[in-house]
Amino acid sequence: MERSIHDLHERSPHDSAGEDESAVSDCESVASGGHVSERFVPKAESVDTNTNLIRSRFVCSLSTQGLKAEAVSIRRYACSTVMAQARVQSFQIFARAVAKLRGGNPNVKHAWYGASSKEEIVDIIQHGFGHAHSHGLRLSPSDSPLQSVKSSAVGKDGLRHLLLCRVILGKMEVVPEGSDQCRPSSEEYDSGIDSFSSPKEYMIWSNRINTHVLPEYVLSFKLASSKGHVKVGVEGQPVRPSSPWMPFPALFSVLSKILPPSDIGFIAKFHKEYREKKILRHELIQKVRLIAGDKLLVSVIKSFRAKKLPASFKQTGQPATWIE
Structure with a gap:
């Protein structure tokens, strides 16, 4: 059955969300009534008490770049289908496998993906990331979403959409800017990063995109600029x-x-x-x-x-x- 972006669980501006950099034990799922309830946050916290943190971090990060963002909504993927549950379980299995290879730390983090349209969001949720990422997938760290924002496109309603994903990074290697590298340089590494000191981009290799990346939230937002870099005109469309x-x-x-x-x-x-x-x-x-x-x-x-x-x-x- 076709799903739309509205089939995701809606979080109101009064909800909250956050970042969990915990180990695999905090990424396990609990089957209940035929559905999967993902525990991608610390056990002492609930998803509802963390949504505001995602929202505020996103808005604050862009404000330091001179961009004014209005987070219109945050929706969490319900994971209510058999295939969705299978993808969650696959992600957990690979996280455990990477943990065994990397001294117990799979290095699981949140990262942003900028979508070209809400239709792309729906397609990714239904089928995973497609052939357009044959050279690998580039994501932005959760506290530095600017590059993903640049990759997002504004719709007729003035909205842009980002996916907040769970990502298994494992052991990372620096990939120089402009490099055409599309696979790890050796079996010692699991993913790429542009800089360890000030990361702006994660690189997930093409053969790992649909096992090491798990879409979790959709953030819909409008964008204006306090420095004039992005001038917004009638009905939210850029001039x-x-x-x-x-x-x-x-x-x-x-x-x-x-x-x-x-x-x-x-x-x-x-x-x-x-x-x-x-x-x-x-x-x-x-x-x-x-x-x-x-x-x-x-x-x-x-x-x-x-x-x-x-x-x-x-x-x-x-x-x-x-x-x-």
């Missing part, structure tokens, strides 16, 4: 740049001189996904707008149209991919 077009290579070249390397890396990644037909053009545009901000894009495109950029930018022979 569109007024200039009609600019070839992507020219845009990328200019942005590379302005934005930090991490942002440029994401833009390059999304453009590659577009060229490989993994995402649609409007999704690429939406992601670039979220990263760079409409104010900067309008300025760059207007300058291009006014012929203030070097002519070499316009002789790329590339199709214009920035069309809104």
Whole structure:
């Protein structure tokens, strides 16, 4: 039977949620009345008394980046089907296996995934992560959701959606930015991380996505910016740049001189996904707008149209991919 995002258990703004970094014993399930009740929080706490903590951490983390987020709802996956229960049990089995390999610590944490639509959320909950992640899955630490927010897309209702997942990280290795690594460098490692000192991204290899990642919550939110990076217009939709077009290579070249390397890396990644037909053009545009901000894009495109950029930018022979 088809499930929608509303089939998840709704948590009101008065509920609370939190982060549990405990061992496998706190990740076990209890069968009751044919359903599975996941215990992914410390035994002394209930899920209801933790939801506010997830909400407040998410909002506070984005506020430090100059972004104002309104967490509209938090829903927990009910795990009411036989297949859903099987996925929970599989996750527990792999957590125990990793624990045996890594001195008793499976390194289970919460992490965010930015969805392109609520339909993608439903599809992941029903069937797991698909072929679009053949090179691995990139998630954001629970206390640093920005990169996943950048990967999320705004819907017609002005809402964006993130999945908060349980992730078995095991022993991690640093994967340099821009690396095309798609598997562990050796059997010694279970997952990747961009930095141990200030992590912004976890990497789960493709052959482990549907055993080491367990979707648990859906956070639906609206986003505005206190610094002007993401300008929100009528009905929550970002304001569109007024200039009609600019070839992507020219845009990328200019942005590379302005934005930090991490942002440029994401833009390059999304453009590659577009060229490989993994995402649609409007999704690429939406992601670039979220990263760079409409104010900067309008300025760059207007300058291009006014012929203030070097002519070499316009002789790329590339199709214009920035069309809104």
